[in-house]
Amino acid sequence: MTVRKKALIITYYWPPAGGPGVQRWLKFVKYLPEFNIEPIVYVPENPNYPIIDTSILSEVPPDLKIIKQPISEPYKFAQILSNKKSKDISRGIILEANNQNLLEKIMLWVRGNLFIPDARIGWVIPSVKFLSEYIENEKIQTIITTGPPHSLHLTGLRLKKQLGVKWIADFRDPWTSIGYHKELRLTKRSQQKHKLLEKEVLTGADQVIVTSLVTKEEFKSITNKPIHVITNGYDMVPSEKVTLDIKFTISHIGSLLSKRNPEVLWKVLNDIIKENEDFSLDLQLNFVGLISENILDSIDKNNLSNYINNVGYVSHKEAIMFQKKSQILLLIEIDSEDTKCIIPGKLFEYMVSGRPIIAIGPKASDVETIIKETNTGDYLYYDDYNVLKNIILNHYKAFKKGELRTNPIGLQKYHRKFLTESLSKLI
Secondary structure: OOOOEEEEEEOOOOOOEOOOOOHHHHHHHHHHHHHOEEEEEEEEOOOOOOOEOHHHHHHOOOOOEEEEEOOOOHHHHHHHHOHHHHHHHHOOOOOOHHHOOHHHHHHHHHHHHHOOOOOOHHHHHHHHHHHHHHHHHHOOOEEEEEEOOOHHHHHHHHHHHHHOOEEEEEEOOOOOOOHHHHHOOOOHHHHHHHHHHHHHHHHHOOEEEEOOHHHHHHHHOOOOOOEEEOOOOEOOOOOOOOOOOOOEEEEEEOOEOOOOOOHHHHHHHHHHHHHOHHHHHHEEEEEEOOEOHHHHHHHHHOOOHHHEEEOOOOOHHHHHHHHHHOOEEEEEOOOOHHHOOOOOOHHHHHHOOOOOEEEEOOOOOHHHHHHHHHOOEEEEOOOOHHHHHHHHHHHHHHHHHOOOOOOOOOOHHHEHHHHHHHHHHHO
């Protein structure tokens, strides 16, 4: 009988944390045993999660070994000053500089310059102390750190130096090039420290995993270590039969923050409403998750407020139901060089929902490539008024005929089990 390899996964986000950051490793540990690997998960005992989703607790494998250690986080103290602002900052929701009040500016400066690389840095030393003994006692062959928070990679770096254990660093998002990094009011010295730590991690790990080709190219200029692209993916979850919405619903699932404001879409919809009475009677905009006030203002300026169904945050299971019953799924990314590498986890769930995707974002992004390769929708830029209008009108005609659907190709490689097989080969 072949002895299973043991892999220790060091992660901050874990059920009952909500949001996309949880799904990646929750699914990997589900399938790793099928490839002769025993996962052990190390998480904080008392984390400060900005979003809670207790429904995904049932997805944790019952026989999975989970070890926990306490963490001390400044966000808990920041909540004394402003509970909402501290939660926003902890999940990367940062207002533009000219819209920030004095308290927000101070909190950002403290977050960016006193806690490098992030506010979970205090967990590194106690984690290394505890895990160094645990790894030797349990004869663990491989450790995996996943960030953000990128401070977890510093735990991997120290354990690698102390024990010589095999270390894989998984980057769900980039480090110094991610959009909100520029908003942290970093001093020149702090910027240099981030860059130095990033290079130490990328050159110190045995293997590096990223979620996009764009990030791989970025990291190749920093390190010669092997870099592997393992995207996020989808998992086929049994669900009750879904009846499509009667309305012509255009649904956005997840956070729609201030800079993700597709004004071209609001203008297109406003113009079609003026030209087509039936369309004005059928249209509904579903926002499932947090939506920025300035986006609601843009929608209102285009006379679309009466068409909004502002659902708010729901469980992951409920979000899947919204995806499957919507007529069209909307995916928006900030129009920036920094966001070309961002592939939202929801994209893969969108792709298997059977509903057409309309994505708006920067040119030459990884999302554009995936949508085109899989034939799951249309990818447009922020200035594509005429193209976007024609696409929506064509979708509306198909909707009226009961023929609005997709014909996807090549989705299998994005199944979580297939992706886990690629991971198992690295372990």
